[in-house]
Amino acid sequence: MPGQPLDDGTAHALVAAAAAAPSIHNTQPWRFRLDAAHRTFEVYAERRHPLPHTDPNGRAVHLSVGTALCNLAAAAVHLGWEPVVRLLPRGDRPGPLATVRLAGAPRAALLRRPDLYRAIWRRRSSRVPFLADPVPGPVLAELAEAARSDGALLRRPDAAERDRLLALTAEAEHRCGSDPDRRAESRSCLAAPGAAEGLPVYALGAQDSTGHLPMRAFAGPADGVTTERAAFERDPQLLLLTTRHDGRTDWLRAGQALQHVLLLLTLHGVRASLLHQALEWPDLRDLMAGPGPGRGTAHMLLRIGYGPAGFPTPRHPTTVLLQQPAVLSAAR
Structure with a gap:
């Protein structure tokens, strides 16, 4: 048996690690319940749909929950447990999006992998x-x-596909800025002082002064926010994350893979930002994976490279996230 007991402190430590994951606009749309008798965490989507215009079908919510699952599993291994993850355990019926059972000491194969827990924070x-x-x-x-x-x-x-993906992202950013509902939703994600979720103004970064790299603009001068402008890299290094299919299970797997990649990048000292705009428009998302059979379905465009670290964003306390069944709901 693992040396770390599954007491209340350990449960909250595991949830804190899970909740350090990224989520769309830092909405943190996850909630957790512990079945202590079976050493199993149930992971739910928050009852409130955080972004009905940006994410009407809940794909980004599932992606976000997947990133939290990756962190929870990494923390379990670090604390001496074998995480057994089951996605959509009730199928399409209401219930948790995933369960994570702590099944004894981790396999040797898990222990030979990089300790992702070190990168979570x-x-x-x-x-x-x-x-x-x-x-x-x-x-x-x-x-x-x-x-x-x-x-x-x-x-x-490659260079040609990179330019195509950036053009699709720029088109999506233009649409987001031109749509009143999307603009209002983005502005609503700016964190008020002391808020436990959302994006603080100091974490918004910069806009590309050359107009080449379409970084997301959450707000502008009309909202009382003046964003720094800077010249970004001319040939950004991009990575495209896809799955073969496009069901809810694939969305969760994409989130797990995304966070796995982000944690490894962190261990290697590589920074990343997420260009998600084109994934929020069905017609542009269909174009992201590219032409031809077997290209799969796109879920995230990552920009990677060496440079300054980003800023921390606020998080809900674990006392809010570790809830009882009555206040939990399945994703829409």
């Missing part, structure tokens, strides 16, 4: 210019293998 989205230094090939190969182990595919686009 250091991972930050960085929305500032990166250096031109390329990320080494062996690191990219390790990232691709990590995504594959979680049921997803990760590839580095």
